[in-house]
Amino acid sequence: MKKTVKVVAAIIKNQNEEILCALRAPEMAIPNMWEFPGGKVEEGEDLQSALEREIQEELSCEIKAHDVFNETVHEYDNFIIHLIVLNASLINGNPTKSEHSKLVWLKRENLKSLVWAPADIPAVNQLIEEKV
Numbered sequence: 330m331k332k333t334v335k336v337v338a339a340i341i342k343n344q345n346e347e348i349l350c351a352l353r354a355p356e357m358a359i360p361n362m363w364e365f366p367g368g369k370v371e372e373g374e375d376l377q378s379a380l381e382r383e384i385q386e387e388l389s390c391e392i393k394a395h396d397v398f399n400e401t402v403h404e405y406d407n408f409i410i411h412l413i414v415l416n417a418s419l420i421n422g423n424p425t426k427s428e429h430s431k432l433v434w435l436k437r438e439n440l441k442s443l444v445w446a447p448a449d450i451p452a453v454n455q456l457i458e459e460k461v
């Protein structure tokens with residue numbers, strides 16, 4: 330049976346209403362695909378704390394995680410992901426990449442120009458549809 334992994338990811342916006350997108354590095358799982366930054370929820374951790382911790386670790390900045398924006402279950406070849414995308418706001422510092430290959434801020438209407446991790450497509454679609 331495939332393992333199910335619970336992952337939280339953040340929608341972080343800047344003053345221009347652009348959204349932070351992160352490119353997974355070649356050596357990461359699901360390589361060379363764009364994602365909303367975040368990571369796995371640890372045992373006993375609530376969603377908001379997990380996301381705030383992951384963003385501090387990965388992007389060296391402080392966020393406040395808010396409500397759930399989109400929740401999706403997607404089956405990859407070797408595991409099942411329960412991806413929970415939360416709205417978040419930047420509290421302190423600037424997102425700085427460590428593990429990722431690239432970080433970009435994109436307007437909603439341009440999100441489709443990236444190759445997203447398949448599990449992220451529902452959240453991307455919801456972001457685009459919301460503002461038409």
Ligand SMILES: Nc1nc2c([nH]c(=O)n2[C@H]2C[C@H](O)[C@@H](COP(=O)(O)OP(=O)(O)OP(=O)(O)O)O2)c(=O)[nH]1
Pocket residue numbers: 336337338357358359363364365366367368369370410412446447448449
């Ligand atoms: N962070 C994140 N991971 C995603 C997204 N979409 C998606 O399919 N994934 C997958 C990629 C990975 O297989 C898994 C999350 O792993 P990760 O490598 O980001 O998390 P982590 O830092 O806690 O993992 P680890 O290296 O400590 O094991 O979920 C997304 O939007 N954000």
